[in-house]
Amino acid sequence: MKIMPCPLNGPRNISEFSCGGEVEHLPPPDCDHAQWIDYVYLENNTAGIIREWWYHTPTAYWFVAERDTRTDEILRTWPAGDFLAEFGEER
Amino acid sequence: MPFALLKHGLTRRRSVPDAFPEPGDLKDSYDIVIVGGGGHGLATAYYLAVDHGITDVAVLERGYIGGGNTGRNTAIIRSNYLTPEGVKFYDESVRLYKDLSNDFDMNILYSERGHYTLAHTDSAIRTMRWRAEVNKHFGIESELVMRDDLQKMVPQLDYSEDVRYPILGALYHAPGAIARHDAVAWGYGAGAARRGVHIHQNTEVTGFEISGANGHAGRVTGVKTNRGTIRAGKVLQAVAGMSGEVAAMAGFRLPLKTVPLQACVSQPLKPFLDAIVVSGSLHVYVSQSSRGELVMGGSTDPYGVYMTRSTLDFKEGLMMHLLELLPFISEVKLLRQWAGMTDMTPDFAPIMGETPVDNYYIDAGWGTWGFKATPVCGKENARMLATGEVGDLIQPFALQRYHDFNLVGEKGAASVGH
Numbered sequence: 001m002k003i004m005p006c007p008l009n010g011p012r013n014i015s016e017f018s019c020g021g022e023v024e025h026l027p028p029p030d031c032d033h034a035q036w037i038d039y040v041y042l043e044n045n046t047a048g049i050i051r052e053w054w055y056h057t058p059t060a061y062w063f064v065a066e067r068d069t070r071t072d073e074i075l076r077t078w079p080a081g082d083f084l085a086e087f088g089e090e091r
Numbered sequence: 092m093p094f095a096l097l098k099h100g101l102t103r104r105r106s107v108p109d110a111f112p113e114p115g116d117l118k119d120s121y122d123i124v125i126v127g128g129g130g131h132g133l134a135t136a137y138y139l140a141v142d143h144g145i146t147d148v149a150v151l152e153r154g155y156i157g158g159g160n161t162g163r164n165t166a167i168i169r170s171n172y173l174t175p176e177g178v179k180f181y182d183e184s185v186r187l188y189k190d191l192s193n194d195f196d197m198n199i200l201y202s203e204r205g206h207y208t209l210a211h212t213d214s215a216i217r218t219m220r221w222r223a224e225v226n227k228h229f230g231i232e233s234e235l236v237m238r239d240d241l242q243k244m245v246p247q248l249d250y251s252e253d254v255r256y257p258i259l260g261a262l263y264h265a266p267g268a269i270a271r272h273d274a275v276a277w278g279y280g281a282g283a284a285r286r287g288v289h290i291h292q293n294t295e296v297t298g299f300e301i302s303g304a305n306g307h308a309g310r311v312t313g314v315k316t317n318r319g320t321i322r323a324g325k326v327l328q329a330v331a332g333m334s335g336e337v338a339a340m341a342g343f344r345l346p347l348k349t350v351p352l353q354a355c356v357s358q359p360l361k362p363f364l365d366a367i368v369v370s371g372s373l374h375v376y377v378s379q380s381s382r383g384e385l386v387m388g389g390s391t392d393p394y395g396v397y398m399t400r401s402t403l404d405f406k407e408g409l410m411m412h413l414l415e416l417l418p419f420i421s422e423v424k425l426l427r428q429w430a431g432m433t434d435m436t437p438d439f440a441p442i443m444g445e446t447p448v449d450n451y452y453i454d455a456g457w458g459t460w461g462f463k464a465t466p467v468c469g470k471e472n473a474r475m476l477a478t479g480e481v482g483d484l485i486q487p488f489a490l491q492r493y494h495d496f497n498l499v500g501e502k503g504a505a506s507v508g509h
Binding site: 001002014015018019033034037038041042043044045046047069070071072 | 333334335336344345346347348349393394395396397398400402403404437493494
């Protein structure tokens with residue numbers, strides 16, 4: 001089975017995880033209709049390297065992984081706190 | 092046809108006419124350019140020629156005809172969906188499918204089998220009753236069958252109660268059918284090519300020429316490919332799993348995620364299963380092809396990848412569930428496995444019609460329900476491209492519905508958890 005290197009639990013079978021979608025900005029509470037539609041429905045759906053949220057179900061742990069959607073290679077993972085500290089607003 | 096067979100059988104040499112004559116170089120300009128030579132694109136080209144007499148059409152295909160999702164699905168055709176929009180649309184498709192072998196003069200092996208969607212819980216029975224009533228309202232043969240009757244109709248299944256999900260009943264849809272899927276692509280392609288449509292294989296679209304993009308999304312005027320740039324009056328994109336990437340070239344985003352859907356077939360067996368059996372709770376669908384192979388599929392992969400690889404997880408999960416329905420096939424071997432890249436929408440309904448770019452139309456969001464819609468998509472796309480009017484059947488599937496929060500909610504779709 002494919003292995004996900006979890007920042008908290010180490011290498012685990014990928015069936016223990018759920019994918020939470022690409023990392024994106026939550027729009028501000030006073031955003032306009034178009035921004036909200038964009039956030040709720042539209043996807044980049046990139047064929048290439050993306051950063052996305054992952055969740056380790058047994059330990060209820062969210063983190064960020066960098067993955068190439070053309071090859072399904074997992075390139076890097078961060079604990080959520082480290083990711084936000086490193087990329088903050090520009091992510 | 093049978094006489095031709097006899098004649099060629101008695102002569103030593105037979106010449107098979109080329110179904111897709113090589114159209115040569117790309118012309119400088121086409122009235123209509125269809126991006127994607129799958130079933131939907133080819134059917135659109137076919138109906139443009141047949142219904143509207145428009146043949147200045149190019150179909151651009153990055154790979155080869157029949158190499159994409161048209162040849163990767165499990166070939167099931169049915170119309171017992173849940174929403175009125177879906178039911179009317181797919182019913183028209185089934186009606187068109189029945190005549191295709193005659194239209195093409197080529198046997199697509201359309202075979203009506205009866206389609207059974209199993210229910211294993213009280214809530215599933217409730218949904219099946221709902222679907223049956225919606226279907227009957229629109230004149231479609233569809234009814235709820237409870238366990239005792241079902242056992243007589245599909246005696247092959249395991250009806251014991253000491254399994255994880257005992258069978259309580261099923262939604263029975265008599266017109267449910269299977270067909271030879273690549274023949275559908277070949278039939279539409281050959282029919283279109285014979286009438287003058289240019290089908291360019293190994294031709295990859297690399298971008299679009301869009302004019303007047305100041306302030307609004309602009310108007311498409313040309314298509315850039317790896318073999319040169321062509322001017323285009325109108326463009327239709329029909330590229331399934333690559334929809335997001337192609338739409339990005341045209342400058343807009345879509346509510347789609349590209350997720351692989353895997354399937355497999357067993358070694359050929361003597362005919363024993365005439366029905367098409369589906370279980371949403373167990374994520375299984377199975378039918379026996381005319382070659383005797385069991386054609387089996389399950390749910391989409393748990394996360395998105397632009398790959399058509401197969402995984403062991405998928406087969407383990409599928410077989411665990413399938414053996415609960417058909418325990419006696421445990422010694423049967425798998426013969427082939429494959430995957431297709433599906434473009435899943437959040438409401439399990441397609442996206443058809445106009446886009447933010449003028450003269451640029453879309454046929455996407457076909458997730459796990461595209462093959463059965465091939466004829467009606469071709470017909471409606473052709474009408475839209477020829478007349479500029481979006482027909483009533485496809486109006487509900489407009490991209491605009493997401494901007495209006497007016498989703499379709501098609502929970503009758505296959506291979507998705509509800």
